[in-house]
Amino acid sequence: MTTLGTTDAPTPDVQAPTTEPVLAVEDLRVRFTAGGRHIHAVNGLSYQVRPGRTLAIIGESGSGKSVSVRALTGLLPPSAQISGSAKLADTELVGLDEPSLRSIRGNDIAMVFQDPARSLNPTMSVGAQITEAVRMHSKVSRQDATDRAVELLKLVRLPAAERRIKDYPHQLSGGMRQRVMIAIALAADPKVLIADEATTALDVTTQAQIMELLVDLQERLGTAVVMISHDLGLAACYAHDVLVMYAGKAVEQAPTSTLFRNVRMPYTKALLGAIPQLTTPSHSQLTVVGGHPPDLGALPEGCPFRPRCPRATDQCVEEPALLEHEPDHKYACWHPTTPDAGGGPLATDHPTHEEEPS
Numbered sequence: 515m516t517t518l519g520t521t522d523a524p525t526p527d528v529q530a531p532t533t534e535p536v537l538a539v540e541d542l543r544v545r546f547t548a549g550g551r552h553i554h555a556v557n558g559l560s561y562q563v564r565p566g567r568t569l570a571i572i573g574e575s576g577s578g579k580s581v582s583v584r585a586l587t588g589l590l591p592p593s594a595q596i597s598g599s600a601k602l603a604d605t606e607l608v609g610l611d612e613p614s615l616r617s618i619r620g621n622d623i624a625m626v627f628q629d630p631a632r633s634l635n636p637t638m639s640v641g642a643q644i645t646e647a648v649r650m651h652s653k654v655s656r657q658d659a660t661d662r663a664v665e666l667l668k669l670v671r672l673p674a675a676e677r678r679i680k681d682y683p684h685q686l687s688g689g690m691r692q693r694v695m696i697a698i699a700l701a702a703d704p705k706v707l708i709a710d711e712a713t714t715a716l717d718v719t720t721q722a723q724i725m726e727l728l729v730d731l732q733e734r735l736g737t738a739v740v741m742i743s744h745d746l747g748l749a750a751c752y753a754h755d756v757l758v759m760y761a762g763k764a765v766e767q768a769p770t771s772t773l774f775r776n777v778r779m780p781y782t783k784a785l786l787g788a789i790p791q792l793t794t795p796s797h798s799q800l801t802v803v804g805g806h807p808p809d810l811g812a813l814p815e816g817c818p819f820r821p822r823c824p825r826a827t828d829q830c831v832e833e834p835a836l837l838e839h840e841p842d843h844k845y846a847c848w849h850p851t852t853p854d855a856g857g858g859p860l861a862t863d864h865p866t867h868e869e870e871p872s
């Protein structure tokens with residue numbers, strides 16, 4: 515879990531950019547049918563990402579984050595029914611045939627996942643793997659591809675790139691392997707980079723280094739980044755915009771500084787309460803989001819967070835729409851929190867837990 519304020523990463527700016535979005539998702543829905551049950555994994559998600567910007571999609575495990583981005587790149591099984599719209603510049607991705615999606619996946623949209631050890635081929639040197647990625651995207655000689663591979667490894671700041679290029683994945687640390695994955699992702703010069711829990715498996719220091727690398731590359735290359743995480747602290751440090759997801763829906767959405775200045779959705783508040791602060795005394799209580807995430811095959815009537823929310827009333831049986839209640843700040847809640855409402859524990863069946871003595 516990230517500790518807020520532990521990095522020197524640049525604070526994302528607040529200015530709304532004027533460039534056109536490179537990725538525009540509108541009312542995206544994904545449904546699986548398994549064992550006669552319909553699982554509504556993504557239920558009407560809409561967002562836009564502009565070049566050079568980072569959107570963080572945040573939520574607990576099972577809230578539909580990964581499915582929502584895999585739906586854009588054809589990485590879901592055929593049982594997934596996808597509807598709505600997802601435009602990469604002028605290209606509609608929903609309904610696109612598999613060969614076209616494969617080409618987009620290799621070129622315009624790149625993905626970096628949580629576990630580089632599983633994504634890399636253990637029997638090939640990292641150089642061979644990057645070279646292969648370079649040659650998939652451009653017709654260059656083997657030597658030029660190798661030179662480009664070294665360049666990419668330098669770009670992702672892998673120490674001693676010329677020597678390391680001959681290493682096999684098991685010879686590298688977790689952070690180095692993730693740098694190699696980012697180099698492979700950048701081989702195609704993608705318009706959009708999706709980082710799906712890309713730093714979750716790393717220790718806090720390496721996590722910060724990799725995130726700072728992504729920020730730096732983004733500034734230099736102008737790539738749009740969609741960052742998937744369960745960690746609101748990571749979003750606070752590195753994203754320009756935040757979309758908080760619950761039960762396959764966006765429940766709060768705003769530029770990062772707007773959201774953190776004035777969190778309105780009780781669920782977001784609970785996620786915030788679960789982040790340790792530098793000022794948190796070592797024996798103090800951390801809050802957790804109590805209760806259980808909803809069964810996406812049997813969503814409750816009305817607000818999906820209702821069963822876990824201490825602010826819920828009878829009104830919440832009617833589902834609140836995601837509306838722009840304040841400038842640039844959308845949330846779906848009948849009883850939003852106020853700035854001084856505190857981030858305390860929400861539900862009662864999972865009380866607070868003791869932080870481990872340090």
Ligand SMILES: Nc1ncnc2c1ncn2[C@@H]1O[C@H](COP(=O)(O)OP(=O)(O)OP(=O)(O)O)[C@@H](O)[C@H]1O
Nearest residue numbers: 546548553555574575576577578579580581582810
């Ligand atoms: N192939 C599938 N068939 C049926 N249900 C699926 C399939 N893939 C995902 N799901 C369901 O979709 C829901 C959302 O999954 P998703 O992986 O997007 O969650 P997430 O928010 O990314 O969580 P995590 O961080 O744990 O990956 C889950 O309930 C999951 O069980």
